[in-house]
Amino acid sequence: xxxxxxxxxxxxxxxxxxxxxxxxxxxxxxxxxxxxxxxxxxxxxxxxxxxxxxxxxxxxxxxxxxxxxxxxxxxxxxxxxxxxxxxxxxxxxxxxxxxxxxxxxxxxxxxxxxxxxxxxxxxxxxxxxxxxxxxxxxxxxxxxxxxxxxxxxxxxxxxxxxxxxxxxxxxxxxxxxxxxxxxxxxxxxxxxxxxxxxxxxxxxxxxxxxxxxxxxxxxxxxxxxxxxxxxxxx
Amino acid sequence: xxxxxxxxxxxxxxxxxxxxxxxxxxxxxxxxxxxxxxxxxxxxxxxxxxxxxxxxxxxxxxxxxxxxxxxxxxxxxxxxxxxxxxxxxxxxxxxxxxxxxxxxxxxxxxxxxxxxxxxxxxxxxxxxxxxxxxxxxxxxxxxxxxxxxxxxxxxxxxxxxxxxxxxxxxxxxxxxxxxxxxxxxxxxxxxxxxxxxxxxxxxxxxxxxxxxxxxxxxxxxxxxxxxxxxxxxx
Numbered sequence: 454x455x456x457x458x459x460x461x462x463x464x465x466x467x468x469x470x471x472x473x474x475x476x477x478x479x480x481x482x483x484x485x486x487x488x489x490x491x492x493x494x495x496x497x498x499x500x501x502x503x504x505x506x507x508x509x510x511x512x513x514x515x516x517x518x519x520x521x522x523x524x525x526x527x528x529x530x531x532x533x534x535x536x537x538x539x540x541x542x543x544x545x546x547x548x549x550x551x552x553x554x555x556x557x558x559x560x561x562x563x564x565x566x567x568x569x570x571x572x573x574x575x576x577x578x579x580x581x582x583x584x585x586x587x588x589x590x591x592x593x594x595x596x597x598x599x600x601x602x603x604x605x606x607x608x609x610x611x612x613x614x615x616x617x618x619x620x621x622x623x624x625x626x627x628x629x630x631x632x633x634x635x636x637x638x639x640x641x642x643x644x645x646x647x648x649x650x651x652x653x654x655x656x657x658x659x660x661x662x663x664x665x666x667x668x669x670x671x672x673x674x675x676x677x678x679x680x681x682x683x684x685x686x687x
Numbered sequence: 688x689x690x691x692x693x694x695x696x697x698x699x700x701x702x703x704x705x706x707x708x709x710x711x712x713x714x715x716x717x718x719x720x721x722x723x724x725x726x727x728x729x730x731x732x733x734x735x736x737x738x739x740x741x742x743x744x745x746x747x748x749x750x751x752x753x754x755x756x757x758x759x760x761x762x763x764x765x766x767x768x769x770x771x772x773x774x775x776x777x778x779x780x781x782x783x784x785x786x787x788x789x790x791x792x793x794x795x796x797x798x799x800x801x802x803x804x805x806x807x808x809x810x811x812x813x814x815x816x817x818x819x820x821x822x823x824x825x826x827x828x829x830x831x832x833x834x835x836x837x838x839x840x841x842x843x844x845x846x847x848x849x850x851x852x853x854x855x856x857x858x859x860x861x862x863x864x865x866x867x868x869x870x871x872x873x874x875x876x877x878x879x880x881x882x883x884x885x886x887x888x889x890x891x892x893x894x895x896x897x898x899x900x901x902x903x904x905x906x907x908x909x910x911x912x913x914x915x916x917x918x919x920x921x
Binding site for chain 1: 728746
């Protein structure tokens with residue numbers, strides 16, 4: 454974790470430990486520099502990060518304020534933490550339906566920017582949140598960038614595992630969303646009628662060095678999955 | 688527009704005028720300070736803004752790089768520019784179905800943080816993109832914060848109008864998304880069968896001073912509306 458990320462986390466923790474309501478004013482930049490004993494650049498970057506995460510807003514010439522916290526039970530689309538962390542406030546459960554090492558087809562190659570002979574982990578998982586079926590996920594991870602995964606790890610948070618073991622530093626993600634009609638196999642997993650409409654997400658996650666390491670498609674259960682985006686400033 | 692926003696726009700324009708492909712390296716921070724003749728803080732804030740917008744990524748100790756540009760035809764959820772600007776690459780058209788000044792009910796009061804006797808513009812619009820029905824929008828604007836709107840303005844981009852006339856400086860937004868079954872009236876507008884599933888968005892836009900000025904609900908056409916989120920860093 455970089456220094457500004459660490460400071461951002463400390464400010465975040467302090468906001469929620471104190472349960473500051475929306476609109477609460479934080480210390481100003483000078484005070485934060487003193488309090489955390491870091492450079493102005495570190496504080497500016499930490500505040501930019503908290504703005505990006507929808508935690509605070511800065512009013513020119515006036516101060517730094519706390520934003521409305523996101524409603525419980527909504528998956529945050531504007532972060533790149535992975536399912537488990539983004540849904541933090543609901544208890545989750547994951548069923549691993551397939552775990553294999555495969556060679557990528559052309560679609561996977563294009564999305565992961567890799568060759569046909571690269572080894573790829575293919576993981577199919579059924580996600581639950583708050584006891585309900587949340588979504589069916591097909592994920593492709595590059596073994597070159599994530600040397601070790603197993604079925605046990607896939608039952609929990611792969612993102613937590615790969616970041617904590619230092620295999621990957623997550624950088625950013627591209628997510629594309631559309632509504633699709635589900636096929637018979639998906640309908641069975643989601644326990645929905647065939648031809649139901651579902652929200653379909655196509656995601657690519659990149660390392661902080663800009664290399665794609667995870668390509669996933671997720672079909673979300675129309676009644677159980679909800680989303681939010683807390684975005685910032687033009 | 689603040690100085691760092693102006694610099695961010697200049698860097699953005701330079702990337703797309705040069706048609707730099709993804710992965711292209713930009714000048715480093717020292718060079719950008721020289722090139723634009725602004726302070727380090729301004730450059731750091733401009734770069735944070737471009738990261739937030741999914742335009743660039745910064746690799747510690749290595750440099751600043753161009754991200755993959757979003758695919759055409761997807762509405763960007765991670766910005767707060769309003770429909771017209773977020774969908775920039777598709778030609779749009781707007782039909783104004785209702786334009787009134789009303790007193791807010793309790794739901795509108797809660798979302799706009801206003802009293803029951805405040806005047807509110809209610810605007811109902813049918814949105815088209817690329818010649819197709821895109822969504823049905825119900826919007827509520829606080830007249831207190833936006834003194835002047837009319838039906839003519841509502842045919843175009845209200846966000847462009849209120850920012851260009853200096854009435855509002857847009858700060859940030861909260862967007863909540865879920866799938867719902869549409870009612871008969873909505874089905875008629877969207878030209879879809881009754882009981883179709885649609886993506887339903889509940890948005891609140893805030894000024895840069897943190898005051899909510901626009902509460903909207905939008906029901907998107909399931910076959911025509913697509914979305915993207917280019918998010919950044921844990």
